[in-house]
Amino acid sequence: MVAQKLNARGLRNLPVGDHADGGGLWFRQLPSGGNSWVFQYALGKRRLKLKIGDLSTLSLSEARSKAVELKSLVAQGVDPRNPKGLREDQRLSVAEAIELFLAEHTRVHLKPASAREQERLLKTEFLPRAGSLQLAELRPQHISQMIDEIERSGRGPTALAAYRQTSKFLSWCLRRKHWLEVNPILAVEPPKPPKARSRVLSDTELASLLRHVTGQRRASAVMVQLLLLTAQRLNDVCHMRWDDLDLERGVWTIQDPKSGVPHLVPLSSTALTILRSQPKVGAYVVSGTHGEKPFSGHSKAKANLDKATGIPDWRFHDLRRTAATLMRREGIGRDVVSAVLGHTSQSVTMIYDRYNLHKEKAEALHILSSVYHGILNQGLDKQLRTTAVSN
Incomplete structure (x- = not known):
C-alpha cells in the first residue's frame, strides 16, 4: 500500500507548488494564497489533469474519495472530463459560452455602456x-438559486437585471448557436420589480450594528464598515481591488460600467485605518478567499447580523440610504451628497460644469465618520448605564 503523503492539518502550511497524495490526487498551493485539488490521469498516451475543487469545497478525505471515483472511470476507459460522452459543443462550459457571447455579440452589437x-x-x-x-x-434551479441569493442579500434591482441579462445570453445560445435544446430560464419566474424602499436605520439600530463590526477584521465586518463609511453600493465595495486604491492620497476609484466615467471616493481617516489593517494578498480587498475572489457571502453575513443585532427589516443597500440621510441631517448640501453617492446629473448645466466637488465630498465623508463615532460612543454609554442599573 502506498502511504498517503498529505495530512489535513498541514495542508494550508504547504509551500507554493504541487504536492502529491497518491492515486492521482495532487494538492496545488497557489502564490495568491488560493489552492486546488487536481486529479491527474492517463488515457492512452495522453496525460491529463482535472481540477476537482479546493479546500473550501472539499476536505482531504472528500478529495481522496472523489479521486477514487474518477480513477474508476478511467479504468473503464471513460474520460472524467466528459463522463456522459457529450458532443464537443455540448461539453462547452457556461464560462466558455459566456466568453464567446461577449466576444461575438455583446462587444459587437451593443453600445459601450450597455456592453459594459x-x-x-x-x-x-x-x-x-x-x-x-x-x-x-445547466438547469432552472441553478438560475433560481442565483436569483434567490441576490434577493436575500437585499439587491432586488440587481436580481432583476441579472435575470434579464442571463435570459439574453441563454436565448443567444439556443437561437443563434443551437447549443441548447431547451432554454432553462423559461422555467424560472422572473423576479418582481422591487418596490422603492425608504428604510433608514435609527441611531439606536446603527449603534447596535456598529458594536458588532467595529474593530473586526473578518471580511463581512470590513464590508459593513466600508458600506457605512463610503456610502457606496454593495457590489462596488465587495469588488474593491487594491489597484483601485491610492492609500497615500486617500482615494478609491470606482470605474462606472454604465457611464465609463471614474467615480472618485475620498476615504476618511477611519476608512483608511481599516483598509491599511487588511492583509494585502490577492487582488480583492474584501474577500473570504485570501483576495482571490470578491466577497460573496452576503446572505450568511446578513443572517448573522440579524441574529446578533435584532434589527428588523433592513437590507445592506439601506446603509447607503442611511449614510445619505445622516449627511443631509448634518447640513451637507444635496448636490454634495449626490456626488458622494456617484449620481450623475444629465442637466445641460452639468455638461459645462465639470467641477467634481472632491474637497466637499471628502469633508462630507469625514463628518459622516464622526457621526458614526458619536453614535457608537453614545450607544456604548447607554449600554453601560443599563448594565449598571440592572446590577
Missing part, C-alpha cells in the same frame, strides 16, 4: 455560480 453593464452582470452574478457547469448541465 451586460458583461458586468454576467461575470459578477451568473459566472461565479454556474461558470464551472457544462452548458448542457
